[in-house]
Amino acid sequence: MARRGAGEGSVFRRDSDGRWVARLVVEEGGRARRRTFYGKTRKEALEKLREAQRRVEDGGPVVDSSAPLSAFLVKWRATTLEAAELKPTTRENYATLCRRHLEPTLGHIALGKLTPADVEALVLAKRREGLSDATIRLIYTTLRRALDAAVRDGLVRRNVASAVSRPRVGHREAKVLTPLQAQQLLDAARGDRLFAFFAVAMGCGLRRGEGLALRWADVDLDEGLLRVGRTLSRTKDGLVFTEPKSARSRRTVPLPRQLVDELRRHRQRQLEERLLVASEWEDNDLVFPSRLGTPLDPRNALRAFQAAVTRAGLPMVGLHTLRHTCASLLLAQGVHPRVVMETLGHSGISITMDTYSHVMPQQQREAADHLAAALSW
Structure with a gap:
């Protein structure tokens, strides 16, 4: 034969x-x-x-892998994920979600036996645990990304997670400070060595990491401009400077005149700090460094901010509230949403509109009044 x-x-x-x-x-x-x-x-x-x-x-495996999903995820974390062109913090988030949520729940199932129903059961279980919509979506995204690699490597024929609809994230209004609260906070923070950092974050809509990564080379006080080109993040390896969140996060933001003056004063105070520590100063050209010139730990910036919030007698909020407050105040002053989008570095105007829809009704009322004044009914 x-x-x-x-x-x-x-x-x-x-x-x-x-x-x-x-x-x-x-x-x-x-x-x-x-x-x-x-x-x-x-x-x-x-x-x-x-x-x-x-x-x-079709170029797929003859039979799907019988290896446990947990074993595959451990290898995926150590190889494919580690080699991925992602920010270190993103890689760490995916790895953490694997260890905490995927491996303990679905890890016992053979890779080739995993079904869309298993993925849906995972989503339902995490909802019952009370996890936020955003966290559940990230867990799903992590699994789907890992299974894409399993298909690529010929371990399974199809990605069963792709057959499941991505979990929705409900609309959440961003927490913002009223103009009065914003002023109270600035008054309470005045005199703090990070006052200029809080003021710039509120005046320019910066993310915490963007502000902490600023160099004096990024600030043009004569032209009143600030350039955002990187961000500071805490990882398992310590503090690292990484690329901004998205391409649009790289942006140039105009500085209000008062902030230009405040940054000049801040620079003078920084030079005085530098003289006090002399040779211990580490020159990184940072606008908002530690007392020794090294990158400032984001957690320390948060502690200083929350202390100012307490002194102001305001409800406890995070540093990101300053960014939201910037957008809210700009929109309340009638600034076009696209300008707000460019200022904050959103990837699309829909994000701006969705996030701050609750501050838009007044602008819509004014638009209707302008229309009524322009026409004879």
Whole structure:
């Protein structure tokens, strides 16, 4: 009998037990391997053979991997994820979500046995645990990204997570300070060595990491401009400077005149600090460094801010509230949403409109009044 080539199959009945056997020769790892399938009837064995042949034609594995999902995720974290072109903080977030939510819940299931129903059950379980919509979506995104790699590596034929709708994130209004509260906060923070940092964050809509990564080379006090080109993040390896959140996060923001004056005063105070520590100063050209010139830990910036919030007698909020307050105040002054989008570095105007929709009604009322004044009804 002639040797069968790769991709060819045969079906026969085994005399020993009467079961039908289907055999397929495939090329795996550069050599021919024989795969065997069984069925109670010829039709069942033939269907398994044809399914395997379709998989080969599509470039997929003959059979899905039987390795536990947890074992795959551990390897994925150490290889594919580590090599991915992602910010260090993003890689760490994905790895943490694997360890805390994916491996303990779905990890016992064989990679090839995972179903869309398993993914949906995971989403429902995390909702019952009370996790936020945003966290649940990130867990789903992590799993889907990992399974994309499993398909790429020929471990499974399809990504079952892609058959499940991405969990929705409900609309949440951004917390903002009223103009009175914003003034109270600035008054309470005045005199703090990070006062200029709080003022710039509120006046320019900067993210915490963007502000802490600013260099004096990024600030043009004569022209009144500030350039955002990087961000400071805490990772397992310590503080690192990374790329901004998105392409639009790289931006140039005009400085209000009062902030230009405040930054000049801040620079003078920084020079005095530098003289006090002398040779201990580490020159990184940072606008808002530690007392020794090194990058300021974001957690320390948050502690200083929350102390100012307490002194102002305001409800406890985070530093990101300053960014939201900037957008809210600009929109309340009638600034076009696209200008606000550019100032904050949003990737699209829909993000601006969705996030700050609650501060838009007054602008809509004014627009209707302008229309009424322009027409005779």
